[in-house]
Structures are given as C-alpha cells and as structure tokens.
Amino acid sequence: MKIALVGRGFSTSWGGAERVGVNLATSLKEAGHSVTLYSARADQSVAGLPVTKVETSGFSSALKILGFNKNVGKLLGSAGQDVIFGLTQIYPLDIYRAGGGVYAHWMRLRYPSFYQRLLKYIFAPVHPAMLRLEKKIMAPGNCRYVITNSELVKGHMESYFGVPPEKIRVIYNGIDHSVFNPELRKHRRGVRERLGIGQQDVVALFVSNNWKRKGLGTIVRAMARAPYLKVLVVGRGSTALQNAAVKRMGMGGGNLFFAGASQNVEEYYGAADFFVLPTRYDPCSNACLEAMASGLPVITTTENGASEFIKEGRNGFILDRWNDDDKLTEFFMRLKVSGERKRMGRAAAAAVKELTIENCTSQIIELCEIVMKEKAT
Numbered sequence: 001m002k003i004a005l006v007g008r009g010f011s012t013s014w015g016g017a018e019r020v021g022v023n024l025a026t027s028l029k030e031a032g033h034s035v036t037l038y039s040a041r042a043d044q045s046v047a048g049l050p051v052t053k054v055e056t057s058g059f060s061s062a063l064k065i066l067g068f069n070k071n072v073g074k075l076l077g078s079a080g081q082d083v084i085f086g087l088t089q090i091y092p093l094d095i096y097r098a099g100g101g102v103y104a105h106w107m108r109l110r111y112p113s114f115y116q117r118l119l120k121y122i123f124a125p126v127h128p129a130m131l132r133l134e135k136k137i138m139a140p141g142n143c144r145y146v147i148t149n150s151e152l153v154k155g156h157m158e159s160y161f162g163v164p165p166e167k168i169r170v171i172y173n174g175i176d177h178s179v180f181n182p183e184l185r186k187h188r189r190g191v192r193e194r195l196g197i198g199q200q201d202v203v204a205l206f207v208s209n210n211w212k213r214k215g216l217g218t219i220v221r222a223m224a225r226a227p228y229l230k231v232l233v234v235g236r237g238s239t240a241l242q243n244a245a246v247k248r249m250g251m252g253g254g255n256l257f258f259a260g261a262s263q264n265v266e267e268y269y270g271a272a273d274f275f276v277l278p279t280r281y282d283p284c285s286n287a288c289l290e291a292m293a294s295g296l297p298v299i300t301t302t303e304n305g306a307s308e309f310i311k312e313g314r315n316g317f318i319l320d321r322w323n324d325d326d327k328l329t330e331f332f333m334r335l336k337v338s339g340e341r342k343r344m345g346r347a348a349a350a351a352v353k354e355l356t357i358e359n360c361t362s363q364i365i366e367l368c369e370i371v372m373k374e375k376a377t
Contacts, residue, residue, distance in 0.1 A: 001033045001034070001082045001083060001365075001368055001369075001372060002033075002034045002036075002080065002081050002082045002083070003028055003033055003034065003035050003036070003081065003082065003083045003085055003368060004036050004038055004076055004079060004081040004083070004084045004085060005021065005024065005025050005028075005035055005036070005037050005038065005085050005087060006037075006038040006039070006054075006072055006076075006084065006085065006086045006087060006088060006090055006093070007021045007037070007038075007039050007086075007087035007088050008039065008040060008041075008068070008087075008088045009021070009039055009040065009041045009042065010022050010025065010037055010039055010041075010042040010043070010045065010046045010051075011041075011042065011043045011045055012043075012045040012263070013043070013045075013261075013263045016285070016286035016287065017087070017099050017100065019286065020087070020099060020173060020286065021037075021087050022045045022046055023174060023176065023357050023360075024087075024360075024361065024364065025037060025046055025049055026046075026049075027174075027357055027358070027360075027361035028361060028364075028365070029048075029049060031361060031365060033365070035049055035050075036049075036050045036051075036052060036079070036081070037049055037050065037051045037052065038051075038052045038054050038072050038075060038076065039051060039052075039053070039054060040053065040054050040055075040056050040068065052075055052079075054068055054071050054072045054075065055067075055071055056068045056071070060125060060126070061125075061126040061129075062125035062126045062128075062129035063129075065089075065126065065129050065130065065133065066129055066132075066133070068088075068090070069089070069090045069091065069133060072090055073090070073091075073092075082368075082372055082375075083095065083368045083371050083372065085097065085364075085368070086137075087099060088100075089103075089130065089133040089134055089137060090133070090137075091133070091136045091137045091139075091142040091143065092141065092142045092143065093137070093142070093143055094143070094144050094145070094368075094371045094375075095143070095144065095145050095146075095147060095364075095367060095368070095371060096137050096143050096145075096146050096147070097146075097147040097148075097149075098146055098147065098148050098149075098153055098157065098283065099149055099283060100283060101152075101153050101156065101281060101282075101283035102134070102153060102156040102157060102160055102161075103130045103131055103134050104131055104134060104160050105156045105160060105281070106281050107120070107127060107131070109280060109281050109303065110280070110281075135161070138157075138161040138163060144167070144371055144374065145167055145168070145169060145367055145370075145371065146163055146167060146168045146169070147168075147169050147170075147171050147364070147367070148168060148169075148170050148171075148283070148305075149170070149171065149172055149173050149283055149284040149305060150170065150172070150283055150284040150305020150306070150308055151170055151305070151308055152283065152284075152303070152304075152305040152307075152308070153283045153284070153305060154168050154170050169363070169367055171360055171363045171364060171367075172284065172289075172355050172360065173284055173286055173289060173355065173360060174355060174356050174357035174358070174359060174360030174361065175286075175289055175290060175293045175352060175355045175356065175357070176357055177293055177353070177356060179266050180266055180269065180290040180293040180294045181293060181294060181295070181349070182294060182295035182345070182346075182349055184266055184267070184269050184270030184294050184295075185270050185295070186270060187266075187267040187268075187270035187271055188270050188271050190267075191267050191268060191270065191271035192271055195232070195257050195259065195271075196257075197230055197232070197257060197271070201230045202228055202229055202230065202273050202335075202336065202341075203229075203230045203231070203232050203271065203272045203273050204219070204223075204229055204230070204231050204232070204272065204273070204274055204275070204276045204332070204335075205231075205232050205234065205268055205269065205271075205272035205274070205275050205276070205291065205296070206219060206231060206232070206233050206234070206235075206275075206276055206277065207234045207235055207265060207268070207275075207277075207287045207291075208235045208237075208277065208279075208287065209235045209236045209237065209261070210237075211233075211235070211237035211238070211242070213279065213280050213281070214277055214278070214279045214280070214282070215277065215278030215279050215280065215301075215322050215323070216233065216237070216242060217242075217323075218278045218322065218323050218324070218325050218328060219231055219276055219278060219328065220242060220256070221325035222325040222326075222328035222329040222332060223255060223256070223329075223332065225329045226329055226332040226333060226336075227255070228336060229255065229332055229336075230255050230256075230257065231255060231256050231257065231276075232257045232259060232268060232271065232272060233256070233257065233258050233259065234259045234260070234261075234262055234265055234268050235260075235261055236260070236261050239258045242256065242258075265290075266290075266294070269290065269291055269294035269296060270294065272291075272296060273296070273335070273341050274296050274297040274298070274299065274316075274335050274341055274344075274345075275287070275288065275291035275292075275296045275297070275298045275299070276298075276299040276300075276328075277298070277299070277300045277301075277304065278299070278300065278301055278319055278322050278323070278324075278328060279300060279301055279303065279304050279322060280301075280303060280322045280323075281303045281304075282300075282301075282303065282304040282305065282306065283305050284304070284305030284306050284308075285300065285304050285305075285306045288300050288304065288306035288307075289306055289309070289352055289355060291348075292306075292309065292315065292316075292348035292349060292351060292352045293348075293349060293352050293353075293355075294349070295345040295346065295348060295349045296345055296348060297315060297316045297317075297335060297341055297344035297345055297348055298310060298315070298316035298317075298348060299316055299317045299318075299319070299328065299331050299335075300316070300318060300319070301318065301319045301320070301321070301322045302318055302319070302320055303322060309351045309352055310351075311347070311351070313334075313344075314344065314347050315344050315345075315347035315348035315350075315351050316344065316348060317331040317334070319331075
C-alpha cells in the first residue's frame with residue numbers, strides 16, 4: 001500500500017505524539033509498505049523515509065494551523081496515495097488517529113464556565129480554529145474511520161460528535177519493550193550519582209514538557225507532606241516557578257531535582273521507584289505506559305486513558321481529581337514501603353506486556369486494508 005502519514009512533526013525527542021509517528025512510519029516501512037511523511041518538520045529519526053515538507057504561514061497559531069490543513073490538502077490531492085492517515089487534524093482523509101484526544105472536551109475541562117470559554121474563543125483564535133478542524137473531520141464524507149488510543153477518547157468521540165461505534169477503532173499505543181523494560185534498573189546508580197540523589201532515597205519520576213497541564217504543581221504540594229520523597233522532573237519547563245513554590249511551602253530544595261530535556265529518557269525510568277503524572281487530560285500517556293513497561297508503579301488520573309491499565313493498589317493508583325494533593329499524598333505514603341513498590345512494579349510490567357509496536361502496527365494495517373477495499377467498491 002501507498003500510505004501518506006500526515007503529522008505536525010516526526011521525532012523521537014520532541015514529545016510522545018511525535019515519537020508515535022516515528023514508530024508507526026518505521027513499522028509500516030518494515031512491513032513492506034510505501035510510506036511518505038507530510039509534515040512541517042522532521043528530524044533524523046525518520047532518515048530514509050521520504051518527507052514532503054508542508055509549509056505553514058501566518059502571524060498567529062490559528063492561521064498556521066488552518067494553513068497547514070489547506071497546504072497539505074493541495075499536496076495530497078495529486079499524490080496518488082492509497083490511504084491518507086492523519087496523526088493531526090486535517091480533512092478530508094481516510095483514517096484520523098485522535099492521539100491528542102478531543103479538543104472540545106479539553107476546553108470544557110480547562111474552562112468549565114461557558115463564559116470563560118467564550119472569552120477564550122474571542123481573544124485566542126487558536127481555540128476556535130482547532131474546534132473547527134475537529135468538527136470538519138467528523139462531518140460526513142471527510143473521514144472514514146477514527147482511531148483512538150483509549151476507551152476514554154472513544155467515548156468522547158461518540159458523545160461529542162455522534163461518531164458510530166463501528167467507525168471507531170481503539171488501538172493502544174505500542175511500546176518498544178527492547179528500550180522500556182525492568183532491565184533499565186542498571187542505570188539507577190549512575191543517574192543518581194550524576195544528579196546527587198542518594199542510592200537509598202525513594203524517587204518519584206515525572207516526565208513532561210507541559211508541567212502545568214500534567215500536574216507538577218499538584219506533586220509539589222503533595223510532596224510537602226511526604227518528606228521522605230524525592231521528585232525527579234524530566235522535561236522542559238520553568239524551574240524557577242517550581243522552586244519558588246517549594247520555598248513558599250517551607251521545604252528545602254533538596255527534594256526536587258530537575259534533569260531537563262533528555263533524548264535518553266529511559267535511563268530516568270531506571271533511576272526511579274515509581275512514576276507520577278496527575279494530568280488534567282491525557283488521551284493515553286505514553287510516559288505512563290513506558291513507566292509501567294519499565295517496572296514502575298504509576299499514579300495518574302481518571303482523565304488519562306492510560307489509567308485503563310491500572311488496577312487500584314495492584315500496579316498503581318488513580319486520582320479522581322487531577323489537583324487532589326491530599327489524595328496524592330496518601331498514595332505517596334502507601335508507596336513508601338520498598339516491598340510494596342516492587343510487587344506493584346512487577347504487576348505494572350505484566351499489565352502492558354501485550355502493548356507492542358508490532359501489535360499496534362498490525363491493527364493499523366488491517367484497518368488500512370479495509371479502507372482500500374471500501375474505496376475499490
């Protein structure tokens with residue numbers, strides 16, 4: 001098959017969505033399919049794959065988003081691809097992978113009041129631009145199938161847009177188990193020595209480039225009542241703001257460690273004792289799944305599709321509210337015992353062992369073949 005993969009970016013270091021795109025493109029190529037990437041940017045992780053650069057223009061984010069859709073449509077119109085597969089919001093297309101979830105739902109979570117949302121729509125045009133694209137994708141004739149990476153997002157697609165269940169496929173993200181596995185413990189000593197963390201310290205790991213949305217503030221408030229705990233933060237963000245919050249709560253700076261962005265994030269999974277992501281909204285956090293595969297218990301929220309793999313008290317814990325620092329403190333205290341963490345870590349790895357890149361790719365290929373048959377009739 002000739003498959004067009006459309007995404008905003010393809011990289012193994014920028015973020016989870018970009019890494020998913022790289023894994024999918026590589027796997028489709030290895031399966032013998034002809035894959036062309038359509039994107040505004042791509043790094044060396046997709047070397048060997050043809051990349052068609054999609055130009056974006058405009059002085060605002062809204063214009064760039066709408067411009068991307070318009071320009072990629074022109075390029076695809078004459079490309080002769082068998083299947084158009086969108087990893088971002090474009091239309092028309094054959095398969096849309098809603099890896100970012102439902103934007104309309106995120107807006108309701110972020111701005112619960114109708115009047116709050118109305119002001120945002122007026123003064124931040126990027127929001128109505130995203131909502132318009134999302135609505136257009138779901139309009140009749142613009143998309144044959146939707147892939148969601150969790151039952152959570154499948155439910156949102158049905159409730160917000162009335163997408164028939166038979167037009168939605170839940171395909172969970174694949175994990176590279178050759179990279180993310182319990183053997184990462186071999187990095188524990190080296191990473192801790194480099195960061196100045198004691199070998200006997202209990203370390204909670206937080207990985208994100210969006211600290212506010214993913215709940216770092218909740219972690220900082222909770223750790224004030226769990227003085228035994230060290231928190232290791234990997235990703236880009238304002239360390240000054242978080243250190244200021246630590247000082248306001250009367251804590252010393254020795255419990256919060258910032259590693260910065262890393263292209264070898266797996267080493268930090270090996271250095272940690274458990275993983276925490278009290279996210280406000282995450283369709284299905286790759287970081288949570290990778291942590292589980294690495295043998296770490298995970299704490300996250302009901303608004304994270306990855307919570308579908310967590311059994312309360314067996315391989316992790318689930319917060320009903322992303323900002324419930326009291327409950328998070330309780331979970332921190334329950335993970336103080338080494339034997340409990342190890343037991344839960346083993347169960348976490350077992351829970352996601354079937355989530356492989358190969359399984360994910362085979363399900364996507366199967367859906368692409370269905371599209372091919374439908375287009376031939």
